[in-house]
Amino acid sequence: MESEFWLERWNENQIGFHQTDIHPMLVKHWSALTQPRNNVLVPLCGKSRDMHWLQHQGLEVVGSELSEIAMSDFIEDCEASFTSRTVAGLTSHKAVGYHLIVGDFFALNKSQIGAVDCVYDRAALVALPTEMRDQYVEKLQNLLEPKTEILLITFAYDQSKRDGPPFSIDQQEVERLYASWCEIQVLETVATDEFGDDNGTTESCYRLIVG
Ligand SMILES: C[S@@+](CC[C@H](N)C(=O)[O-])C[C@H]1O[C@@H](n2cnc3c(N)ncnc32)[C@H](O)[C@@H]1O
Known part of the structure; x- marks a missing residue:
């Protein structure tokens, strides 16, 4: 999905992926991450309210998002006072507990985001078609140091019955993308009617540890 696709979605407020509730798998499994951490990278963050939850855990949230609309909405919803x-x-929007970067995630480098202690990926990997997924994982690999942990939430369903995004990412695809450089632990898989169809969709949560 190219930038224009997402910018148009935000312009037209077609943001069905946005959730008003904190993701239950985040709340349930965040404690599965064991490495000491002061910050969390949230790639392709949208205006996810999960970032509030993470900030309330005492972490600085480093969010990367293409759309300034998403960032403005998120900032409006924050009690914090931002400087831009x-x-x-x-463009960087900073406040206590937040560093929100508006721009292309694929163009970010280590000096722009700083050292990353852990990553939260909900609806980032699944937002990308195969070729871009490879680039996304390569970018993460460049940004992350050994022992960094990633909490990854994915959907898996019959891709022949429905177009993405979100794309279907089954365990085999997670292994294709991460097994060569991460240890992979499946934390939970549940059936979900997220798309309101009878497509056998499951949602999974993984803990990945950079080797
Ligand atoms: C499916 S949404 C998920 C948003 C968020 N993670 C959530 O859970 O609500 C994907 C988001 O990625 C953003 N995005 C897409 N490509 C991007 C890129 N190259 N760099 C930064 N953000 C990007 C889109 O604007 C969109 O907000």
Whole structure:
């Protein structure tokens, strides 16, 4: 999915992926991550309210998002007071507990986001078609140090019956993308009627540990 696709979704407020509740798998499984952590990278973050929950756990949330609309909405929903700065086309909105970066995740480098202690991926990997998933994982691999943990939430369903996004990411695909550089632990898989069809959809939560 190219940038224009997502910017248009935000412009037209077609954001069915946005959830008003905190994701139950985040609340249930966040404690499965064991490494010490002060911050969390949330790639392709949208205006996810899960970021509030993470910030309330005492973490600095480093969010990466293409859409300024998403970021403005999120900031409006925050009690924190933000300062904004644009350098070389990349806008950073900072407040206590938040560093929100508006721009292309694929163009980010380590110096722009700083050291990352852990990652929360809900609806980021599943938002991307195969080729972009490979690029996304390569980018994460460049940004993350050994022992960094990732909490990953995915959907799996019969892709022949429905187009993405969200795309179907089964365990085999998670292994294809991460097994060469991460240890993979399945924390939970549940049946879900997220798409309101009878497509045998499941939602899974993984703990990935960079090797
Ligand atoms: C399916 S939504 C998920 C948003 C969020 N993770 C959530 O759970 O609500 C995917 C988000 O990724 C953003 N996005 C897509 N491509 C991106 C990119 N290259 N860099 C940064 N953000 C991107 C889109 O604008 C969109 O908000």
